[in-house]
Amino acid sequence: MNVLIFAKEMVDGQSERWTTTPVIIAALITSLLTIVGVVLKDFAFKALEDRRSDQKAKRAIYERYSNPLVSSAISLLIRLHEILYQRHRPVYLHGDGINANSNPGGSFRAYKKLSTMYRLAVVLGWIRACRREFSYLRVADPGDIVRVEKAIEEFEDALANGAWTEQERVARLCELWHLSNMKDLRDLVSLPELGVEVDNAIWDYLEFAKVDDVSLLNPASKQDLCKKIADCLSSRLKTGSVQQVAMDDSWCDAMNIIGMREAWVYRDWQSAIGDVMLQPIDLDARKFEVLGFGDFEQILSAGSEKQKLALRRLLAIFDNLNLSLEDSFDARPRQIRTMARASAKLILAIHDIQGARSIVPVKAVEIANEVICISCRKSVLDAVQTHAHSWS
Numbered sequence: 590m591n592v593l594i595f596a597k598e599m600v601d602g603q604s605e606r607w608t609t610t611p612v613i614i615a616a617l618i619t620s621l622l623t624i625v626g627v628v629l630k631d632f633a634f635k636a637l638e639d640r641r642s643d644q645k646a647k648r649a650i651y652e653r654y655s656n657p658l659v660s661s662a663i664s665l666l667i668r669l670h671e672i673l674y675q676r677h678r679p680v681y682l683h684g685d686g687i688n689a690n691s692n693p694g695g696s697f698r699a700y701k702k703l704s705t706m707y708r709l710a711v712v713l714g715w716i717r718a719c720r721r722e723f724s725y726l727r728v729a730d731p732g733d734i735v736r737v738e739k740a741i742e743e744f745e746d747a748l749a750n751g752a753w754t755e756q757e758r759v760a761r762l763c764e765l766w767h768l769s770n771m772k773d774l775r776d777l778v779s780l781p782e783l784g785v786e787v788d789n790a791i792w793d794y795l796e797f798a799k800v801d802d803v804s805l806l807n808p809a810s811k812q813d814l815c816k817k818i819a820d821c822l823s824s825r826l827k828t829g830s831v832q833q834v835a836m837d838d839s840w841c842d843a844m845n846i847i848g849m850r851e852a853w854v855y856r857d858w859q860s861a862i863g864d865v866m867l868q869p870i871d872l873d874a875r876k877f878e879v880l881g882f883g884d885f886e887q888i889l890s891a892g893s894e895k896q897k898l899a900l901r902r903l904l905a906i907f908d909n910l911n912l913s914l915e916d917s918f919d920a921r922p923r924q925i926r927t928m929a930r931a932s933a934k935l936i937l938a939i940h941d942i943q944g945a946r947s948i949v950p951v952k953a954v955e956i957a958n959e960v961i962c963i964s965c966r967k968s969v970l971d972a973v974q975t976h977a978h979s980w981s
Contacts (some may be wrong), residue, residue, distance in 0.1 A: 650722045651734050653875050656948055658715040659939040661879075662932045663953045665708040669929040670956055672705070672912060674963070681705075682910040687889075706903045707885050710866050712932070714879040716741055717863020722876060734942060740935035747927040748854040748906075754920045755784030759822070761846045761917075762787075765839055766831045768822055783825055790821055791847060803848040815840040818847065850919045852905035861899045865892075930964040933957035 672679040681698035688699060719741070759780060763769040774780050791803065794814050798806060806814065819831040831839075854862070865888065870878045880888070888896045912922055936957045940949040 650719060651737065651942075654715060654719050654722075655737075655939050655943065657879070658712070658719070659936055659949060661708070661711040661715050662935050662939075663949065665712050666929060666932040666936060666953070666956060666960065668705050668708050669925060669932065670960060673926060673929060676913045679910075679912060682907050682912070685909050687904070702907060703886060703889070704882070705907055706900070707882055709903055709906075709928075710862055710885065710900065711879050712744070713859050713863045714866030716745070717860055718867055718875070718877040718879075720860070720863075721867075736938040737935065737942065740931060740938045744928065744931035744935055745856055745859055747924065747931045748859060749856050751851055751853045751920060751924075752781065752784070753923075754849055754851060755788045756780045758846055758849060759784050759787055762818065762843060763822060763826070765842055765846065766819055766822070766835065768819075768828050768831070769826050774826075783822075786825070787818055787821060790818055803844065811844050812836070812840045814847070815843045818843075845918045848918070850921060852902075852908075852921055852924070854902050854906070858899065858902050862903065865896050865899050926964060926967065929960050933960040933964075937961075 672682065681701035682705075687703050688695075760774060763774060774783075791814070794810075794817065795801060795803065795806075798810055800806060803811070803814070816831075816836060819836065822828075823830045866879050866885070867877045868880060869876060885900075889900055892900075906921055906924065910919075910921055912925075933956070936949060936953060940947045940954060943949070
């Protein structure tokens with residue numbers, strides 16, 4: 590009898606345990622869901638809302654600055670189009686400095702050169718304004734305005750990146766001294782690495798000679814520099830050295846290649862120019878405005894040395910520039926073509942984003958598309974010529 594009672598109690602207890610277990614599980618799930626909900630509400634949803642807020646703020650900045658930015662890019666592109674593709678018009682870039690004389694033609698040419706510098710400075714000013722406002726935001730995916738950011742980066746890169754000149758210098762020196770052709774250079778060495786090595790050798794020599802440009806070296810030093818670079822190339826390429834007779838005949842041409850004229854405006858310099866061009870304003874729409882032409886002209890003549898130094902870096906791009914000549918010893922024409930292409934891409938990117946509200950005139954869209962098409966054809970032609978040259 591006692592055994593039966595004990596068995597019944599065991600069954601009743603187990604049954605009660607089975608009955609209460611789902612209740613406990615349900616309570617645990619409910620508690621867990623409540624905790625997850627609180628976490629999502631307090632953290633995940635807040636993070637999502639912050640992200641959306643950042644995106645909205647970033648888009649608002651683009652909307653506030655897109656009109657002046659695209660207007661300045663159009664103004665610059667029109668001038669670059671004139672410089673690049675109307676060969677008899679950009680005579681105002683000939684000569685050194687900005688010197689107006691009593692001749693009306695001289696005054697006009699001085700104005701045009703100064704105006705060209707100003708248009709580039711204005712674009713850098715508006716880009717700098719965007720950068721400074723973005724610095725107050727957390728990083729956020731810009732969505733459909735990523736094209737604008739890429740176009741801005743390409744524009745900055747066009748002014749600052751001269752790595753191609755290092756490789757061009759090596760290729761042309763190897764051709765001059767019959768050390769290698771382009772195909773063999775690509776097969777035997779890392780051309781970018783060799784370009785940097787030669788570039789460093791040039792700067793090391795200038796530092797040793799206590800001058801800042803190869804044109805300031807005396808003839809004996811120029812020949813010595815050519816010999817050092819020839820030895821560097823022949824050693825890396827594992828070829829025979831350049832004989833003295835060949836060096837005597839070629840060092841003048843080699844110096845033209847070594848001293849290829851460059852006028853890179855590095856990114857920190859671009860920021861400095863942008864800061865010179867900006868003035869703070871107390872408006873809800875924008876925090877910055879760009880200097881007018883009169884103020885720009887005044888800075889060049891009577892500004893601080895810091896201001897004038899920043900703006901003189903722009904003058905170097907356009908100074909004593911003759912695009913009617915195919916000058917193989919000047920990197921600036923290619924720099925200006927790259928800048929024009931980047932300006933065109935920036936204009937078209939903002940035009941597409943603005944859609945029906947775009948302020949870009951039809952004529953500007955046509956010029957931008959024309960510049961990009963010409964640039965593409967030029968790139969294809971250069972590639973064909975390089976390929977043909979490598980097999981010659």
